[in-house]
Amino acid sequence: MAAPKIVQIRSGATKQVDGYGFLKEPDFDDKEHADYVKRYLPILVNRRKKWDALLQKQQLPLSKNDLTKRYIRKGIPQVYRRLVWMDVSGAQRLKESHRGRYKALLASSLSKEVVHAIKVDLSRTFTHNVYFGSSPDGLRLPLFNVLGAFASAHPDVGYCQGLNYVAGLLLLVTRCEEDTFWLLEALRENILPSRYYAADLFGVLVDMEVLGYLIGNKVPRVHAHFKKQGIAWNLLVTRWHVCLYADVLPVETVLRIWDCLFYEGSKVLFRVGIALVKLGEEKILGSNDLFAITESMKETCTGPAVLDCHAFIRRSLEIADPLSGKTIASLRGRVGEDVEKFRGLRGRRCGGFTDLYLGNPLDPRS
Amino acid sequence: MSSNQGNLGAFNFKVVLLGEGCVGKTSVVLRYIEDKFNDKHISTIQASFLTKKLNISGKRINLAIWDTAGQERFHALGPIYYRDSHGAILVYDITDEDSFQKVKNWVKELRKMLGTRVCVCIAGNKADLERDRVVSREEASRYAESVGAKHYDTSAKQNHGIEEMFLDLSQRMVEVAEQNEQGQAQLRPSGSTVQVIDDSEKPEKTGCCS
Numbered sequence: 187m188a189a190p191k192i193v194q195i196r197s198g199a200t201k202q203v204d205g206y207g208f209l210k211e212p213d214f215d216d217k218e219h220a221d222y223v224k225r226y227l228p229i230l231v232n233r234r235k236k237w238d239a240l241l242q243k244q245q246l247p248l249s250k251n252d253l254t255k256r257y258i259r260k261g262i263p264q265v266y267r268r269l270v271w272m273d274v275s276g277a278q279r280l281k282e283s284h285r286g287r288y289k290a291l292l293a294s295s296l297s298k299e300v301v302h303a304i305k306v307d308l309s310r311t312f313t314h315n316v317y318f319g320s321s322p323d324g325l326r327l328p329l330f331n332v333l334g335a336f337a338s339a340h341p342d343v344g345y346c347q348g349l350n351y352v353a354g355l356l357l358l359v360t361r362c363e364e365d366t367f368w369l370l371e372a373l374r375e376n377i378l379p380s381r382y383y384a385a386d387l388f389g390v391l392v393d394m395e396v397l398g399y400l401i402g403n404k405v406p407r408v409h410a411h412f413k414k415q416g417i418a419w420n421l422l423v424t425r426w427h428v429c430l431y432a433d434v435l436p437v438e439t440v441l442r443i444w445d446c447l448f449y450e451g452s453k454v455l456f457r458v459g460i461a462l463v464k465l466g467e468e469k470i471l472g473s474n475d476l477f478a479i480t481e482s483m484k485e486t487c488t489g490p491a492v493l494d495c496h497a498f499i500r501r502s503l504e505i506a507d508p509l510s511g512k513t514i515a516s517l518r519g520r521v522g523e524d525v526e527k528f529r530g531l532r533g534r535r536c537g538g539f540t541d542l543y544l545g546n547p548l549d550p551r552s
Numbered sequence: 553m554s555s556n557q558g559n560l561g562a563f564n565f566k567v568v569l570l571g572e573g574c575v576g577k578t579s580v581v582l583r584y585i586e587d588k589f590n591d592k593h594i595s596t597i598q599a600s601f602l603t604k605k606l607n608i609s610g611k612r613i614n615l616a617i618w619d620t621a622g623q624e625r626f627h628a629l630g631p632i633y634y635r636d637s638h639g640a641i642l643v644y645d646i647t648d649e650d651s652f653q654k655v656k657n658w659v660k661e662l663r664k665m666l667g668t669r670v671c672v673c674i675a676g677n678k679a680d681l682e683r684d685r686v687v688s689r690e691e692a693s694r695y696a697e698s699v700g701a702k703h704y705d706t707s708a709k710q711n712h713g714i715e716e717m718f719l720d721l722s723q724r725m726v727e728v729a730e731q732n733e734q735g736q737a738q739l740r741p742s743g744s745t746v747q748v749i750d751d752s753e754k755p756e757k758t759g760c761c762s
């Protein structure tokens with residue numbers, strides 16, 4: 187739980203940070219935050235009791251059933267998060283069937299380019315978090331190790347910006363380099379579609395399209411507004427997809443999304459996207475250029491309705507219900523073919539593949 | 553590219569910053585717009601833009617300045633970022649030879665996609681790190697001249713060269729726009745999408761009925 191506490195930072199300055207080490211942003215709203223804590227704390231206490239009881243009765247691995255799903259949707263207590271994520275994502279299984287692999291990867295050599303790319307991002311990751319400062323016992327070195335190991339394991343992917351936020355937040359939760367690595371592996375192997383972080387970001391491109399398509403169905407007025415204004419959808423949502431909402435939404439909200447992500451799969455990412463657009467609907471409709479729309483989206487992403495993670499998750503899960511895995515899979519398939527075709531036509535570098543289907547000619551419905 | 557004089561006589565230009573990761577694109581923009589520098593900028597994953605209003609000898613100019621991601625794979629998202637640009641600033645880091653090579657690639661791509669209509673500046677950033685310089689200033693200037701671009705030494709950290717660069721770029725964009733205006737008044741392409749950013753056209757704040 188991100189209850190504020192006072193920590194002593196190396197420089198000697200005392201600053202207020204949340205439970206994960208994030209410094210208060212300048213626009214931090216104390217009152218709003220206090221309200222939310224007051225509402226959320228009893229829920230957390232209650233969930234903790236329930237989980238204690240659950241884990242007394244049942245050992246990990248958890249069986250996949252409606253009860254587990256309900257428990258996870260209502261939030262995994264922070265103390266159990268690492269273990270439960272490792273379990274339900276399949277990371278634990280991967281780790282056990284590849285003993286010694288992480289160590290071996292750390293020892294393998296990396297290309298100069300990859301090392302450079304990772305290094306420049308180390309000091310640019312969560313700059314407002316005390317654990318990612320320059321102190322030698324902080325999380326920068328573990329982050330370097332994890333990202334380096336991941337790049338070694340997948341030379342075709344190397345290092346993709348955005349992974350620093352994903353791995354960084356995983357580290358803040360797990361406090362374990364090796365588990366963080368295996369959670370990234372699980373994301374790649376079991377949870378995200380193929381070629382997600384690939385060198386051509388194929389999977390990200392496809393998912394941005396799919397989300398755009400779903401917005402067309404679920405929030406048609408916004409879809410029409412974007413089309414009318416000629417606004418490229420991916421200017422708004424690239425970070426949503428690449429960072430899996432890390433550094434986009436408030437931390438606690440991201441963790442609650444990831445609880446579902448690790449258990450239910452990547453479908454939740456679309457649900458959240460739809461919920462965000464729905465929340466921002468009126469503001470978006472009242473904004474007539476990209477700048478104003480970007481700002482109103484940003485406001486929504488950090489606003490009280492999203493900060494209140496418990497209500498927001500419930501809303502996200504309800505809003506796009508039902509959304510079957512089959513629907514997503516077939517959309518991804520169709521859009522994927524179109525993306526390939528479009529790229530083939532235009533050539534990669536000059537691929538006008540930009541307005542996504544919002545700006546045509548890639549409307550999957552046509 | 554359309555001519556860009558709005559009905560109030562203001563020029564609306566789109567300027568894009570391109571260059572390798574970590575050369576200082578975001579820092580240059582923030583220095584120019586907010587006169588700030590900090591070493592805590594986060595890497596840019598999603599392109600964004602900021603606006604600036606200028607007045608050059610009575611001509612009103614609105615710049616929409618686009619900051620883009622440096623990592624190559626994000627270019628797979630396509631040329632939305634530089635499409636319809638009137639100006640481009642290609643940034644490299646004077647202490648990093650590779651980043652200068654990247655500038656050359658960008659020049660090729662821009663010329664291919666936008667032709668010669670786009671005004672280009674090349675910025676050798678981090679000029680405050682002169683001691684670690686590996687890209688020769690002479691070579692960079694010569695190269696810039698050979699491709700019809702202007703070269704500037706800049707330092708976002710020490711606020712050096714940035715104001716002049718944007719000013720010069722703006723003047724050149726005005727010239728090009730005025731030439732277009734005279735030359736092809738009747739050839740205005742219909743599909744162009746120049747962003748018009750003008751406070752007079754911004755909708756009133758919601759809830760305000762005065």
Ligand SMILES: Nc1nc2c(ncn2[C@@H]2O[C@H](COP(=O)(O)OP(=O)(O)OP(=O)(O)O)[C@@H](O)[C@H]2O)c(=O)[nH]1
Nearest residue numbers: 573574575576577578579591596622678707708709
């Ligand atoms: N010494 C010095 N450092 C600079 C200067 N400009 C930027 N930097 C530093 O270089 C690093 C990268 O700066 P950014 O502005 O984030 O670079 P960028 O080109 O936007 O990077 P991407 O968003 O990843 O493409 C930061 O640590 C800056 O503080 C400069 O003029 N001098």
Ligand SMILES: [Mg+2]
Nearest residue numbers: 577578595596
């Ligand atoms: Mg940047």
